[in-house]
Amino acid sequence: MENEGRRKFLGVCVAGATAAAAVAAGYPVFRYLAPRSGQGGAAKLVIPVGELKEGDAKFFEFAGSSAVLIKTQSGELVALSAVCTHLGCIVQWVKEKQQFLCPCHGGQFSTDGTVLGGPPPRPLAKIPLTVTEGNITIG
Amino acid sequence: MIRKNTLAILLLASLAFLKPALAAPVEQPETVCIQCHGTLPDRLGAPVKLWRSSIHADNGISCNGCHGGDPKDAANAMTPQRGFLGAPKEKDIPGFCGRCHPGVYKDYLSSAHGRALGAGGPTCVTCHGNHQVVKASLALINEKSCTRCHSFDRARAIRDAMQQTEGYIDDISRRIADFQVSGVDTEKMGKSLFSVRNRFHTLFHDVDVARVKGESAAINKELGKLDAALKEIEQSHQKRRVAGGIAVGFMVLLALLFHLMKKSYD
Ligand code: FES
Numbered sequence: 001m002e003n004e005g006r007r008k009f010l011g012v013c014v015a016g017a018t019a020a021a022a023v024a025a026g027y028p029v030f031r032y033l034a035p036r037s038g039q040g041g042a043a044k045l046v047i048p049v050g051e052l053k054e055g056d057a058k059f060f061e062f063a064g065s066s067a068v069l070i071k072t073q074s075g076e077l078v079a080l081s082a083v084c085t086h087l088g089c090i091v092q093w094v095k096e097k098q099q100f101l102c103p104c105h106g107g108q109f110s111t112d113g114t115v116l117g118g119p120p121p122r123p124l125a126k127i128p129l130t131v132t133e134g135n136i137t138i139g
Numbered sequence: 140m141i142r143k144n145t146l147a148i149l150l151l152a153s154l155a156f157l158k159p160a161l162a163a164p165v166e167q168p169e170t171v172c173i174q175c176h177g178t179l180p181d182r183l184g185a186p187v188k189l190w191r192s193s194i195h196a197d198n199g200i201s202c203n204g205c206h207g208g209d210p211k212d213a214a215n216a217m218t219p220q221r222g223f224l225g226a227p228k229e230k231d232i233p234g235f236c237g238r239c240h241p242g243v244y245k246d247y248l249s250s251a252h253g254r255a256l257g258a259g260g261p262t263c264v265t266c267h268g269n270h271q272v273v274k275a276s277l278a279l280i281n282e283k284s285c286t287r288c289h290s291f292d293r294a295r296a297i298r299d300a301m302q303q304t305e306g307y308i309d310d311i312s313r314r315i316a317d318f319q320v321s322g323v324d325t326e327k328m329g330k331s332l333f334s335v336r337n338r339f340h341t342l343f344h345d346v347d348v349a350r351v352k353g354e355s356a357a358i359n360k361e362l363g364k365l366d367a368a369l370k371e372i373e374q375s376h377q378k379r380r381v382a383g384g385i386a387v388g389f390m391v392l393l394a395l396l397f398h399l400m401k402k403s404y405d
Pocket residue numbers: 084085086087088089102103104105106107118119120
């Protein structure tokens with residue numbers, strides 16, 4: 001009888017300890033698999049259309065890294081990541097050539113982000129934008 | 140059989156997780172230039188030996204990356220028709236390196252060093268060497284090197300102004316490398332650091348203490364962001380370790396409880 005009571009008590013303890021061990025072991029696994037905070041969608045950014053002339057570029061911060069908005073000479077608006085796809089330097093706008101130049105190893109990109117020369121393996125990432133009532137909304 | 144397959148799948152999956160830690164450096168391409176010059180003595184073979192331990196070799200930039208020519212055709216490798224440029228004359232050296240390093244080339248040209256080009260001023264190779272170019276660091280600014288041309292005072296002031304930020308960069312670089320080895324995705328942070336380090340090192344070429352001090356503030360801010368991101372990962376790892384410790388503790392407790400349970404049946 002006494003043993004029965006003891007076993008019942010031990011059984012409850014085992015159940016509790018198992019649950020606690022499972023939670024404690026599950027937490028690191030969950031943290032490992034869950035995406036890190038701050039990596040989700042970025043806040044949208046609004047830039048007035050008038051801020052940019054044809055052939056000009058405007059650099060800004062977007063989703064924690066450098067980005068650039070260009071108005072091509074034909075008036076088209078394009079937003080791109082300004083992070084070079086080679087080793088990560090920030091590209092510069094060469095207005096006379098209407099293209100981007102990476103100062104680190106000379107990577108060149110066109111206004112739509114295509115690689116024109118140098119070591120970059122991929123085009124500059126495009127960022128979606130919409131134009132409404134004189135405002136450019138990026139993201 | 141099923142067991143064996145499961146084991147194989149688990150093994151492969153674990154290998155896939157190990158991949159980032161085992162990423163190999165870029166393989167050095169064995170061009171015809173290396174094949175031939177690698178066996179030549181003295182002046183003609185020495186550059187190959189020096190190049191092998193350079194940052195260019197580490198990143199797969201071979202002879203033709205700078206000197207042009209055809210690295211696949213031994214007979215015509217060094218003909219102008221195949222774009223062979225040979226070695227540049229002293230005054231052409233900055234332009235030669237600047238084809239791939241346009242940012243620092245621009246800074247150099249506007250500096251006192253660059254303005255003295257062709258009039259006894261230093262070129263890229265005066266400080267960085269030519270074939271054995273290594274990753275730039277503040278160690279390049281030293282009394283022995285600078286006093287070949289002028290006093291060390293100004294260079295020392297610049298180096299001292301850069302020292303603290305350089306230490307910060309090195310610390311972040313080491314932490315990123317540690318995380319990379321343990322399989323954390325560090326690509327974005329690594330690229331950011333590369334960019335900041337470049338921006339910082341290029342400052343020196345301006346030879347302007349005031350500019351170094353001014354820009355260092357902005358660069359430290361960028362480094363602060365990386366530092367914060369790394370701290371977040373460090374904290375998360377710490378929490379995971381503590382939770383793992385607690386789990387082990389509860390498992391020990393479970394073993395004890397089972398032992399007591401078993402005893403109650405004796
Ligand atoms: S980082 Fe842009 S070309 Fe190397």
